[in-house]
Amino acid sequence: MKTLLIISDTHNMGLSSMPERLLTAMDEADYILHLGDGEADIRSLQSCYGGKFLFVRGNNDTIGEKERVEVIDGCKILLTHGDLYNVRTRLEKLLARAREEGAAYVFFGHTHTILVEKLEEVTFVNPGSLRYKGSYCYAVADKGKLYAVKADINS
Numbered sequence: 303m304k305t306l307l308i309i310s311d312t313h314n315m316g317l318s319s320m321p322e323r324l325l326t327a328m329d330e331a332d333y334i335l336h337l338g339d340g341e342a343d344i345r346s347l348q349s350c351y352g353g354k355f356l357f358v359r360g361n362n363d364t365i366g367e368k369e370r371v372e373v374i375d376g377c378k379i380l381l382t383h384g385d386l387y388n389v390r391t392r393l394e395k396l397l398a399r400a401r402e403e404g405a406a407y408v409f410f411g412h413t414h415t416i417l418v419e420k421l422e423e424v425t426f427v428n429p430g431s432l433r434y435k436g437s438y439c440y441a442v443a444d445k446g447k448l449y450a451v452k453a454d455i456n457s
Contacts, residue, residue, distance in 0.1 A: 303442060303443070303444040303445075304332040304333060304375045304442070304443045305330070305331045305332045305333070305440070305441070305442055306331060306332065306333045306334075306440070306441040306442070306443060307334050307335070307438065307439075308335045308337070308409055308427060308429045308439040308450075309334070309335070309337070309429055310336065310337035310339065310340075310360075310383070310410075310411025310429050310430070310431065310432065311338070311339045311340065311360070311414055311430070311432065311433060311434065312339070312340030312431075313340050313362070313431070314340050314342040314343055315340070315343060315432065315433040316342070317350070320432070320455075321455045323455075324438070324455055328347075328351065331440075332354060333374060334351055334355045335355075335356050335381060335409060336355070336358075337357070337358055337381060337383055337384075337409055337412075337428075338357070338362075338366075338383035338411055338412070339361065339362045339412070340363070341362070341363040341365060344365065344366065356372060356381065358381045358382055358383055359383065360385065360412065361383060361385040361412070369382035369386070371405060375444055375446075376444075376445050376447075377406065377447070378403070378404060378405045378407065379407040379409055380400050380407070380408045380409070381410075382396070382409075383410065383412050384396065384411055384412035384428070385412050387399060387410075389412055389428075390413050393419075393421055393426055396426070397421055397422065397424055400424045405424070406423065406424060406425065406446075407426075407427065407448050408425070408426050408427070409427045409428075410426065410428050411428060411429065411430075412428075413428060413430075414430055414431035414434055415435075416428060416429060416430030416435065416452050417430075418439065418450045425450070427439055427441065436455040437452065437453065437454055437455075438453050438454075438455070439451065439452055439453060
């Protein structure tokens with residue numbers, strides 16, 4: 303069993319602006335995933351957390367891969383910012399990409415709107431925007447099953 307803390311669209315808010323309990327949750331998580339748009343934050347988190355920090359490049363970033371596939375405790379997860387797949391309007395293109403990769407889970411950002419939704423055989427997780435909405439997601443991967451919950455830094 304592995305725990306994942308999923309954030310996106312921090313837009314360089316800075317670690318000092320993140321609530322202490324979120325930073326504590328990052329310390330305790332097995333993995334921290336940043337889904338793009340916040341290059342300075344990505345660099346800081348990478349420096350702090352090393353190998354347990356995974357990220358993809360957003361449309362406002364210049365570092366990292368645009369997408370990547372990770373297998374965490376048997377869960378095959380496609381990580382992408384989402385801008386390449388018109389996620390603001392529909393998830394069908396991203397569903398097709400997940401199928402190409404054989405991924406049962408897709409983590410994406412870009413829309414700033416939090417979402418945990420299953421579409422056909424694929425579960426989509428969007429943590430929303432940590433900076434603008436105060437939202438993120440927490441997930442547990444366990445033997446090929448992933449359980450994700452929406453979270454809010456204000457609650």
